Amino acid sequence: MRILRKSLSKRKSRIAIAVVSVIIGAAITTSLLSVSFDVTEKVGYEFRKYGANLMISPKSDTIDVGFPGVDFGSVTEQKYINESDLWKIKTIYWRNNVLGYAPLLYQVVRIGEGVNEQNVVLVGTYFNKDIEIIEPYSSEDSSIFNTGIQTISPWWNVKGEWIEDQNDTISSMVGVEVAKKLGLEVGDTYNIRYIKNNEDLLNESTYTLIVKGIVSTDGNEDDQIFVNLQLAQNISAREDKVHTIQVSALCNACPVDTFAQEIEEKIPYVEGS
Template sequence: MKLYQIGLKNLNRRKLRASLITAGLALAVAIEVALTGMTKSLEVDFSRKLDEYGANILILPKTNELSLDYGGLPVTGVSFGSQKLTMPDVDKIKQIRNSENVSTIAPQLLQAADVNGQKAIVSGIDFKSELRLKRWWKVSGTVPGQPDEVLIGSSAARVFNVHPGQIISIDKSNFRVAGLLSETGSQDDKLVFLSLPVAQKLFGKGNDLSLIEVTALCYNCPIDEMVNQIQQKLPNANVSALRQQIESRMDVMHRLRHFSVILSTAVV
């Protein structure tokens, strides 16, 4: 009797056992494939949500004049030296090779100004972009929708003792307080926010910007590659990745991946 005949005879004797083993292996493989696919889908979806939660690239003008502090980073609020960021630079960012990975671009103008007789930092922003960038913002009152409306950070509101509906003066121009920003624990608490075009006109800045924040969806695109592409488009700017935010997001992704491996092993 040949070897394969012995094997077939043995299988015939143990058909039920062989069937159960085969079915078990098939089920294990099916579960592993399903979990792997589900985990991959979760990683992509979760990564995109993390990437959309705050900026991970900061763009500043090249200058030696450092007059203000923004989130621990020196920025040029009063003067930019010989190099400037301008509104057309925002359009250039949209033209990079990996433009599909750019989620949000939030330009900003920072300016020291006289607010109700006291010195404060005023931030000109695009409210729509800023709210998309900083999803954790909570506003008491309403988000400014008119050119003469402002949003005030929690610390600044206490200093100026203002509430929604009141009028404040910024460099001798009157604005209505539309809302107050709930405490964030960041530099935003100390700022007075108004529409970017209004701020540029009020302070005589034309198209000038102090900084540009970018949210890049970098699940399938290395952040350094995005930085290099933007730097090539904006040679007169300093483009840098915000490493702390990136590392925090990567840590969350590693934990998710580790958990999925443990889950797959336990189930199989």
């Protein structure tokens, strides 16, 4: 022990330098890891600005058509997702990584007059909607979640304004190609006609809309018209129904498949892809 103490006393400076080196090295490593995680998260957020990365759809049933001995093939039954179930998306384990979502309900409407008449896809969705989380995952979670297309697709090039009022049933956002064909500008009014086949009778309903904004994305949105989901449901008499849900999820710590599986557990009749 005397020899050890004597040896240590002679090497105090070297030992001190070694200890300081270890401390500095540990501090640098911790800082680099912190910076790495921070950069990864920020990059993830930036990428999520370019749209949804998860699509939720209803599980479909395939029905065989024909008679005994005669097979006519099969058809897929159209199913919907209940809008009243959408709040459950924010109750999964990775709920804080769900940056936003937007439901979509499609229908074909007629627009224009005479030779200029054409069929256009009308899309009902959320733009800027407050969702009540009926049963939060944790008591510390907020019971209100604001979401919509404006959240998951801020990259849309919009001439004019976004639809901000979630109860607005007269405003629309028109795809740039539709606007060109019909000569529509921001602030213009126009009529759409929805034709429903009701027991072999064709019922036509006409609605007047205002162009709130003109959308340009270089995608399918350029050929569509967007309105608040409530209006689209009223037009086609499909209350509480949506076709699909686009979800924007930040997936640094887990694969997007994990989000899909957890959402499927909360809403058993849907599937994610």
